[in-house]
Each structure stands twice: as C-alpha cells, then as structure tokens.
Amino acid sequence: MSDIGTMRVKSGLADMLKGGVIMDVTSAEQAKIAEDAGACAVMALERVPADIRAQGGVARMADPTKIREIQKSVSIPVMAKARIGHFVEAQILEALEVDYIDESEVLTPADESNHINKWKFTVPFVCGAVNLGEALRRISEGAAMIRTKGEAGTGDVVEAVRHMRTIMGEIHHLQTLDEDELFMAAKTLAAPYELVSWVAENGKLPVVNFSAGGIATPADAALMMQLGAEGVFVGSGIFKSEDPQSRANAIVNAATNYRDAKVLAEVSMGLGEPMAGTDAARMPAEAKIQHRGW
Amino acid sequence: MSVPRSTRRPDSILSPESRPEPTGPGVGLTVGVLALQGDFREHRTMLERLGCAAREVRRPRELDGLAGLVIPGGESTTIHKLMEAHGLSAPIRAFHARGGAVFGTCAGLITVARETVEGHPPTLGLMDIVARRNAFGRQVASFEADLAIAGVSGGPVRAVFIRAPWIERAGPAVEVLARHDGHIVAARQGRVLVTAFHPELTDDTRVHESFIAMMGGGAARTAATAGVCGAVAPEPPRARRAQPAAIRNR
Numbered sequence: 001m002s003d004i005g006t007m008r009v010k011s012g013l014a015d016m017l018k019g020g021v022i023m024d025v026t027s028a029e030q031a032k033i034a035e036d037a038g039a040c041a042v043m044a045l046e047r048v049p050a051d052i053r054a055q056g057g058v059a060r061m062a063d064p065t066k067i068r069e070i071q072k073s074v075s076i077p078v079m080a081k082a083r084i085g086h087f088v089e090a091q092i093l094e095a096l097e098v099d100y101i102d103e104s105e106v107l108t109p110a111d112e113s114n115h116i117n118k119w120k121f122t123v124p125f126v127c128g129a130v131n132l133g134e135a136l137r138r139i140s141e142g143a144a145m146i147r148t149k150g151e152a153g154t155g156d157v158v159e160a161v162r163h164m165r166t167i168m169g170e171i172h173h174l175q176t177l178d179e180d181e182l183f184m185a186a187k188t189l190a191a192p193y194e195l196v197s198w199v200a201e202n203g204k205l206p207v208v209n210f211s212a213g214g215i216a217t218p219a220d221a222a223l224m225m226q227l228g229a230e231g232v233f234v235g236s237g238i239f240k241s242e243d244p245q246s247r248a249n250a251i252v253n254a255a256t257n258y259r260d261a262k263v264l265a266e267v268s269m270g271l272g273e274p275m276a277g278t279d280a281a282r283m284p285a286e287a288k289i290q291h292r293g294w
Numbered sequence: 295m296s297v298p299r300s301t302r303r304p305d306s307i308l309s310p311e312s313r314p315e316p317t318g319p320g321v322g323l324t325v326g327v328l329a330l331q332g333d334f335r336e337h338r339t340m341l342e343r344l345g346c347a348a349r350e351v352r353r354p355r356e357l358d359g360l361a362g363l364v365i366p367g368g369e370s371t372t373i374h375k376l377m378e379a380h381g382l383s384a385p386i387r388a389f390h391a392r393g394g395a396v397f398g399t400c401a402g403l404i405t406v407a408r409e410t411v412e413g414h415p416p417t418l419g420l421m422d423i424v425a426r427r428n429a430f431g432r433q434v435a436s437f438e439a440d441l442a443i444a445g446v447s448g449g450p451v452r453a454v455f456i457r458a459p460w461i462e463r464a465g466p467a468v469e470v471l472a473r474h475d476g477h478i479v480a481a482r483q484g485r486v487l488v489t490a491f492h493p494e495l496t497d498d499t500r501v502h503e504s505f506i507a508m509m510g511g512g513a514a515r516t517a518a519t520a521g522v523c524g525a526v527a528p529e530p531p532r533a534r535r536a537q538p539a540a541i542r543n544r
Contacts, residue, residue, distance in 0.1 A: 002439040007541050009436045012456045012495050016367045016400070019331040038375035040331060040368065075412070075427060076369050077457065099433035099457070122434050139541060198538040206537050256330050256352065256376055 010124030010144035013077065013099065014208035017041055017145075017231055021221065021252050022210070024048050024235040026066075028073035034238070037248035041077040041099070043233065044070040049106050049153030050236035050275065053289075059107040061089040067096055079126070084293060085111025087120075094123040100145070101125045103138075105292035106152045106235075113294060118142030128212065130163045130290055132170035136191035136199070139207055146205055148229070149290045150213020153236050155277025157220045159290060160213050164227045167209070174200040213290070216241070216274045218254030218267050225258035242272030318345030319503055319511045326351040326360040328386075330376035332368020332401060336494040340502045346511075354385035361509040362395035362485075365402030367456065367492050370427065373401055374415035383418060390420050395485040397505040403488040404459050411462050421486045422465030429460040429477065429490075441491070443472040443480055446500045453479070453491035460490050482508075497536070 003009075020040025025031040031042050046062040047055065061082050071078045077099035082089035084103055089110075093101050103116050105128050118125040119142040128149035129135035135146045148167060150160030170189070174196065177185055182200055186193040198206055211229035215221055216237035224232055234251055241247045250267040257263035280288070325341050327334045329350035341348040341364070351357060363386065365373070377383050390396055398406040407417045407425040417425075430436070436457055440450040453474070461478035464470060472480035472489075479490040480501075485508060493501035536542065 002437050004435065004437045006438055007537060008454055008495065009438055009456065011537070012454055012492060013433055013436065015333040015336065015492075015495060016369065016456055018333055018335075018368075019329075020369060020372055035371060036375075038331075038372045038379075040372045075414075076371055077433065094434065097432045097434050124433065142541075192540060194538055194540045206541065252372070252376070253379060256380075 005122035007144060011207050013124060014126070014145035017077070017210075018208060019255060020231045021248075021255050022079065022231070022233045023238055023248060024233070025070060025239070028069045030239055030244075031070045031074045031078075033245055034248060035074040035076050037245060038252035039076060039248065040231070041079055042070065042074060043079045043081065043102065043235075044098070045081065048236040048239060050155070050240050051153075052106060053153040053278075059083075061086070061093065061107070064092065064096055067093075067098060071096075071098075081107055082116070083107040084109040085114050085116060087116045090116050090121060090123075090125075094121055098123065102147075103127050103143075105149060105289050109292050115141050115294070118144075126210070128290075128293060129167065130293075131166050132174075132199070133189035133191045134293060135167060135205060135209070136189065136195045139205070140192045140195060143207065145208050145210070147210040147212040147233055149293075150211065150215070151280040151283070151288055151290055152213045153278075154214050154280045154283070155216040155237055155240070155275040156280040157214045157216070157223065159280050159288075160211050160215060160220075160224055161227065163213075163290075164211055164224060164229060167205075168228045171199055171203060171205070175203050214280065215251075216277060217271075218250045218264055221251045221254045222258035222264050225255060231255060236275055240275035242274075247271050247274070316342070316345040316347075318343065320344040320346030320506045321511075323347070323361045323506065323509055323511045324349060324359055325506075325509070326357060326363040328363060328365045328373070328377075328382075328402075330368075330380065330382075331372045332366040333492070333494060334364075334366045334368075336492075337364045337366050337399075337502075340494050340499060344499055344502055344506055346506065351382075352380060354381060357385055357389045357394070360389070360394060361511075362397065362505065363389060364505075365396065365398040365405050366494070367400035367402065370401040370404040371415050373405060374417075377405075387418055387420070390418075390485070393485070395505065395509045396420055396487070397502075398486070398488045399492055399494060400456065400458055400490060403461070403490055406486055406488060407461075408465075421481070421483045421488060422468055423461045423478075423481060423483075423488070424463040425459045426462045427459050428457050429462075430455060430458050433457055439474060441472050441474060441479070443501065444469075445471060445504055448500065451493065451498055451500060452496055453489075453493075454495045455479075455491045458490045461488075
C-alpha cells in the first residue's frame with residue numbers, strides 16, 4: 001500500500017533540509033543564484049521581509065505567477081508563505097504544488113484566534129515559534145517543521161538567539177521534571193500533554209527545528225546552529241546585502257562547518273557590506289512581528 | 295575541527311568505564327557518513343545501533359581507514375556544491391577505487407550515479423546507472439510504501455520516498471534489488487549500494503545490515519566477538535525516536 005501525506009513523509013522532507021540554508025527569493029533570477037550557491041530550498045516571495053517592513057500595507061501570499069516562475073527555474077524544493085489562519089491561500093499553494101508552506105507571521109495574519117488546520121493538507125507546513133508552548137501548539141495542528149521566529153527583516157540576530165535559547169531552555173527544564181509535574185507543565189505551556197511528555201523524555205522537539213529572523217552573516221548562521229538550530233532560513237540577509245552571491249555561498253559553507261572557526265573565518269572574508277539592518281532591541285513592541293501567532 | 299566542549303569533559307573521572315561495548319554485525323567496522331548536508335545523523339544512529347563506529351566526513355583525510363561511506367539524503371545540488379568546495383569528489387572516487395564500499399540513499403543515489411537524465415548536478419560515476427531526479431514528482435507526491443528488496447529477508451521494508459529519484463537505466467553489471475511501479479528504486483554494483491528511499495528514516499535496520507554485509511561484517515564477526523563482551527549485556531544505542539503517537543497516527 002502506498003501512502004502520501006503521512007507525517008513521516010512530511011517531516012522527512014524537513015530531515016532532508018537539515019544542515020542547509022533556505023533562502024528568500026523574489027524572482028527566478030534570485031532563485032537561480034540561491035540554487036547555485038547551494039541553498040537546500042528557496043522561499044518564493046513577493047517582497048523580502050525588510051521591504052514588507054519598509055513599505056507597510058497588507059502582506060499576502062505571493063502571486064501564483066511568481067511562484068510558478070520560480071518553480072520552473074530551480075530543481076531544489078520551493079516553499080511559499082501563507083498568512084496565519086488563511087487556509088484558502090494554503091489550498092492555493094498546495095494546488096500549485098509548492099513543496100512546503102510557511103504559515104508565516106511575516107505576512108499580515110488573516111485569523112486572530114486560529115491557525116490553519118494543517119492535518120487537512122498533503123503538503124507539509126513549517127511554522128514559527130518564540131517558545132516551546134507555541135512550537136508544540138503548531139505541531140499539534142499538524143506542522144511538520146518548526147522555525148524560531150527571530151525578528152524578520154531586521155538583520156539583527158538578537159531575537160533569533162532569544163527564541164532559540166528560550167526553546168532549548170524550556171526543553172531542558174522539562175527534562176528535569178518529575179512525571180507528576182508534567183500535567184501542570186502542559187497547562188503552563190498551553191500545549192498538549194502528550195507532546196509535552198514526549199519532549200520531556202526525548203529532550204528535543206518531535207520535528208526538525210530551524211532558525212529564522214535576523215540572520216545576516218556566516219557567523220550568525222553558525223551561532224544559531226551551535227545554539228541548536230538544525231538549519232537556517234535567511235530572508236533579507238542575502239539579497240539586501242552588497243554581494244548576494246558571495247554571501248549566499250559563505251552562509252551555505254558556514255552551515256556545514258558551523259563548529260569550525262577556521263573555516264568560518266575564511267568564508268567571512270571579502271563578502272562586502274551586509275544588509276544595514278535595524279536594532280531590534282530598540283524597536284517599539286508594536287513594530288515587532290514576532291508576536292503574531294497564538 | 296574543533297572538539298565540541300561537551301566531549302572535553304573528563305568522562306573517565308565522572309563515570310569510569312560507563313561506555314558499553316558495542317554489539318551487532320557492524321562491530322569492528324568504521325563507517326563514514328558524508329556530513330555536508332542532509333540527514334547524516336540518522337544514518338549515523340543507524341550504523342551505531344548495528345555496532346559500527348561511525349565517523350562524520352567533511353574532509354578528505356576523514357576517509358582514511360574507513361570500510362565504507364554512506365552518502366545520505368539531502369539536496370543533491372547542495373551536496374554536490376559542498377563536495378566540490380571541500381575537495382571531496384576525487385578522494386571519494388579514490389576511496390571507492392581502493393576497495394571502500396559506498397551506500398547512497400536518495401540524493402546519495404544521484405551522487406554516485408554515472409549521470410542524471412537532467413545532466414545536472416555532475417555525479418561521481420561509481421555505479422553504471424542513470425538517475426532521474428525528483429522522478430516521482432514534487433513533495434505532494436512523496437509517499438511511503440511496502441517494498442520487497444532482493445537479499446533482504448523477513449518481509450517487505452517500509453520504504454519512505456521523499457521527492458525521490460529513480461534509476462532510469464542500469465548497465466549490465468548492475469543488480470536490480472527492488473522496483474516500485476516498474477521503476478528501479480534499489481540496486482547494487484560490486485561494492486556500491488543505492489536506494490531511492492530512506493531506510494534511515496525508519497526503525498528497520500535491515501538495509502543497513504545488507505550494507506554491513508557488503509563490507510564483510512555480519513554473523514561470523516558477531517559470533518567471534520560475542521565472548522569478548524562477556525556476561526554483561528550492554529544496552530544497545532537507542533533507536534531513532536518514534537514520533538509521538540498524537541502526530542504519528544494522523
């Protein structure tokens with residue numbers, strides 16, 4: 001018997017992306033540059049997060065024409081973003097046969113209470129999280145991959161670090177609890193008991209966890225991987241920099257050699273200016289998009 | 295390579311002789327896993343469960359002394375690009391030429407092929423096969439199925455195909471081990487084994503066991519070392535962690 005869309009098949013693709021870099025692209029030309037640099041997947045977008053931030057307005061799913069154009073230009077997996085709770089955008093993306101849907105806080109949310117019921121889809125989903133409870137809620141809704149949110153479009157890694165340290169710390173804390181305490185822990189995390197107890201026993205998320213939101217240099221990518229990320233998403237960091245091709249190459253190399261400081265030093269040379277960026281700590285709370293998601 | 299800090303801990307002081315002796319058909323074999331990108335840790339876990347000493351390979355010198363090399367699943371273009379950047383293509387060919395065994399899964403199948411239908415990425419040419427990339431379609435067509443494999447006894451294997459390739463053409467020296475819907479999805483030629491699917495994503499060790507047998511590991515070796523381990527039955531390394539039932543059965 002042959003089965004499509006099983007959790008193993010969905011999370012299996014995330015397993016294949018591990019140790020890799022997923023790059024935001026807004027055109028076939030950028031997608032080709034990403035693929036040639038060794039990206040393990042691309043995220044097809046209308047605008048990168050830095051531009052969404054600068055231009056404002058409602059950010060929606062990309063035009064299907066653009067997604068098709070990007071799918072035709074590369075052989076690596078193509079992901080695309082749907083608004084939080086916008087299950088019809090997700091249905092359209094599934095019909096376009098994108099390889100992964102990112103139910104993303106970078107776009108303007110369509111539902112302020114509910115996320116997409118991802119069990120209803122054959123295509124797998126990745127979702128953002130700032131803490132363990134949020135990650136497990138997304139997994140209980142059917143997400144087959146998690147990424148820490150960071151603060152997209154800033155080029156400032158501080159929020160990515162905060163979210164990764166939070167999730168890893170909360171996992172470590174669960175591991176210290178007595179089994180009698182896990183019921184209360186599930187209540188505090190606002191996450192299903194069964195997933196909480198699984199994490200307590202295994203010391204990791206039940207699906208692959210990448211890092212996103214603010215990664216702009218090879219050192220940033222390696223930092224996130226040493227902190228426990230299994231791979232990285234780079235959004236504005238590549239195509240908002242002076243020399244996208246060299247920077248893309250360098251970040252791919254850094255993800256493979258994230259513990260080898262000599263290689264990191266070598267690949268960090270001569271990359272030109274990184275994206276200018278915004279100091280995320282000094283941003284007003286209402287300007288931050290990491291709080292989107294419930 | 296820098297050593298992860300946690301491994302610098304003086305284990306011998308904190309927990310003397312805590313490490314159990316490995317058991318299984320792979321005992322005595324050191325097997326590499328190409329660790330540039332993809333699910334190399336799953337292969338490593340599988341090999342360690344079978345008693346092998348597993349080593350992550352990112353540098354040519356890390357091929358020295360290996361009985362075999364696994365090329366894991368991942369993105370074949372990414373793995374190709376990184377193999378070139380790390381100067382590994384020629385050393386892997388030389389490793390194979392001097393008697394090393396090679397096992398490629400999915401992207402690894404593409405990597406060891408003579409060529410691809412698409413003409414990209416360039417391949418190592420360790421096996422006389424032509425691979426078709428993403429042959430079954432995009433991710434929405436990824437699937438799992440029961441698959442009978444020649445030489446693997448005990449019933450079919452649950453085979454997980456992720457944006458999988460298939461073997462479009464195989465030369466006369468290639469032994470076809472399994473087909474799905476008429477397409478070749480597992481094959482062997484001499485010391486090279488390939489599968490289009492991912493045995494490392496399941497708990498079933500039988501395909502890896504057949505790779506270990508190709509390297510000369512197996513029943514005879516296990517019998518010979520059984521006495522050494524003595525009366526204490528050490529705990530085997532943990533199996534790949536099954537996903538929680540709440541999400542596994544949906």
